[in-house]
Amino acid sequence: MTATTAVMDGTSGAARIARGGVLTRVLGTSADFAPTVARVVLGAVMLPHGAQKLLGWFGGYGWSGTMGFLTGQAGLPWLVAALVILIESVGSVLLLVGLGGRIMAAGVAAIMVGAVATVHFANGFFMNWAGTQKGEGFEYHLLAIALAVVVMLRGSGAFSVDRALTTRD
Secondary structure (H helix, E strand, O other): OOHHHHHOOOOOOHHHHHHHHHHHHHHHOOHHHHHHHHHHHHHHHHHHHHHHHHHOOOOHHHHHHHHHHHHHHHOOOOHHHHHHHHHHHHOOOOOOOOOOHHHHHHHHHHHHHHHHHHHHHHHOOOOOOOOOOOOOOHHHHHHHHHHHHHHHHHOOOOOOOOHHOOOOO
């Protein structure tokens, strides 16, 4: 489509590009409410964890402290550590508004798989509610992965920026 055609049908070039090709397959979603619930809950649950890592809120260590831990003690490469922080913080906000939902959900799922594989699997299934085990188990991570899979498969759902960008209403 040319810019002239876009102007003639009343849409901006950016809006028309968002509606075509690969971008539509990535952002496209239905008005279904189920992925909306999964997306919003996943974003709301991950955001405080991201705020801990990025801003030091809720007892977290902020960017510097978290980067020091992730690159030092955890042994992650600098880029991976930075992506963890950004996906959990900025990615959570993007999930809440439904922009790039599939991509952000895939990022959260990858972080959760990594956390289970490197730390939480050794602590067993259950969270450490009673404080009687060495660390936290991986049940929370499985729930986050399940929510992320819903968004990856179904998109951001109703009331999302993704839907607004890819729907011709």
